[in-house]
Structure formats: structure tokens, C-alpha cells
Amino acid sequence: MSAPELPNANTRRLRAIHRRLVKRFGELAPPRASDPLDELVLTVLSQHTSDRNAERTFASLRTAYPTWGGVVAARAVDIADVIRGGGLANTKAPRIQQILREVAEREGGDYSLDRLRVMSDADARAYLTSLPGIGPKTAAVVLSFALGRDAMPVDTHVHRVTRRLGIVPDKTSAERADRLLHDLVPDGLRTPLHVAFIRLGRDICKAPIPRCIVCPLRDLCPTAPRYLGDRGGRTQSG
Ligand code: SF4
Numbered sequence: 001m002s003a004p005e006l007p008n009a010n011t012r013r014l015r016a017i018h019r020r021l022v023k024r025f026g027e028l029a030p031p032r033a034s035d036p037l038d039e040l041v042l043t044v045l046s047q048h049t050s051d052r053n054a055e056r057t058f059a060s061l062r063t064a065y066p067t068w069g070g071v072v073a074a075r076a077v078d079i080a081d082v083i084r085g086g087g088l089a090n091t092k093a094p095r096i097q098q099i100l101r102e103v104a105e106r107e108g109g110d111y112s113l114d115r116l117r118v119m120s121d122a123d124a125r126a127y128l129t130s131l132p133g134i135g136p137k138t139a140a141v142v143l144s145f146a147l148g149r150d151a152m153p154v155d156t157h158v159h160r161v162t163r164r165l166g167i168v169p170d171k172t173s174a175e176r177a178d179r180l181l182h183d184l185v186p187d188g189l190r191t192p193l194h195v196a197f198i199r200l201g202r203d204i205c206k207a208p209i210p211r212c213i214v215c216p217l218r219d220l221c222p223t224a225p226r227y228l229g230d231r232g233g234r235t236q237s238g
Pocket residue numbers: 161164165204205206210211212215216217218219221222223224227
């Protein structure tokens with residue numbers, strides 16, 4: 001019988017980062033669990049606005065048009081009026097209609113992404129990213145939050161934090177970071193680390209100036225000395 005494979009340095013470091021962030025922030029559960037098509041539309045609405053704003057806009061859309069068929073049948077300008085509060089309404093309205101039309105066409109007239117529940121992660125990701133205007137981040141949000149898969153959406157916080165921590169190279173694009181992180185992060189840690197990096201990015205590792213002095217990762221972070229000078233040092237073990 002062959003010996004079990006030992007974790008490499010990257011895996012050990014990511015596990016240590018995860019332990020530290022659980023200790024700081026507590027349970028790292030994804031923010032919501034919802035129907036995959038609802039989640040997809042909500043994620044389109046969340047582009048370039050806050051989650052709260054997107055949720056309000058989503059609720060307005062569902063109140064004005066209780067069925068997805070109703071959204072598709074409406075004029076794009078009328079949809080845009082309903083979702084105006086979330087910004088970029090003239091872009092998002094026709095995009096949502098295109099997505100819904102495409103889903104209904106693929107699913108025999110059903111406005112449903114339930115079929116993704118029985119697909120492999122790779123097939124579900126390929127399905128989502130082949131929908132109009134859907135990139136890897138939105139696909140990962142649906143996979144992670146609505147389908148319970150082990151995916152790591154790379155939003156602005158995850159992108160910034162993982163570059164500062166040296167997990168991905170400094171000049172890595174968000175798209176490239178998505179692929180790198182998918183391969184680097186150990187199984188089972190992708191969604192928890194996504195949640196953790198968003199908490200870290202919002203509360204501590206802020207743009208443009210990180211608060212390294214209160215960061216639980218400062219002794220693991222190659223960026224910290226730039227901001228701490230002589231005030232660095234170990235935070236805690238492991
Ligand atoms: S030590 Fe500073 S730069 Fe590094 S992750 Fe923490 S806050 Fe961000």
C-alpha cells in the first residue's frame with residue numbers, strides 16, 4: 001500500500017490561513033442558499049452595486065413580474081425601469097431577458113436550472129459560462145451559494161486579498177486568479193475561504209490601505225512589512 005500523499009507547502013499555508021480566519025470570524029458559511037436561476041439573476045443584478053441594493057432590486061423585479069416568462073415577455077425598457085435602483089439597468093434588463101430565453105430554450109420551455117443539481121461541477125460550470133454574459137465569477141457564485149458546490153467566486157475582495165497574501169501573483173487578472181485559486185485551494189475550503197476573504201477584505205484588508213496591525217494573518221503575509229515597518233511580528237500559531 002502506498003503512503004498517503006503529504007500536503008505541500010501551499011496547501012499547509014492555505015489551511016493555516018483558513019484556521020486563523022475561522023478563529024477570527026467564526027463559522028464561514030456562504031451568505032445564502034437559493035434556487036439556482038434566482039441566484040443567477042440576483043448575481044447579474046449585483047454587478048456594480050451592493051448586495052443589499054441587488055436584493056432590493058431583485059425583490060422589486062419579482063413583485064412586478066412574478067414569473068420569469070413575464071420578464072421575458074415584457075419590454076426591456078419596462079424591466080429597466082423596475083431595476084433602475086441597482087444601476088446599469090439598461091444593460092442588465094436585456095441581459096437578464098437573454099439569459100432567461102436561453103435557459104428556457106435549453107430546458108424545454110422551463111425557466112429552471114434544477115438540471116444543474118445532477119451535473120458534475122465541471123459540466124455545471126460549463127453550462128453557466130456558456131449563457132450570455134456569464135463569466136467565471138457569476139458561475140462560481142451559483143455553484144457555491146445555490147448548488148452547494150466547492151467553488152470560490154473571485155470578487156474584488158478575494159482578488160485583492162489573495163494577491164496581497166501572495167497566494168496568486170500580484171499582477172494576476174481576476175479571471176486568471178479564478179483558475180489558479182480553483183487549482184491551489186484544497187477541496188472543501190473554496191467556499192469557506194471565499195467567505196473568509198470577503199470578511200477580511202471588507203473589515204481589515206481594505207482597499208487602498210490594509211489594517212495589517214489588526215490582521216490575524218500578518219505573520220503569514222508578504223505584504224504586511226510594507227505597511228507595518230517595525231510593528232510586525234507573530235500573531236498566533238498556526
Ligand atoms: S497582513 Fe495586511 S496586507 Fe496582508 S492580508 Fe492582512 S491586512 Fe491584508
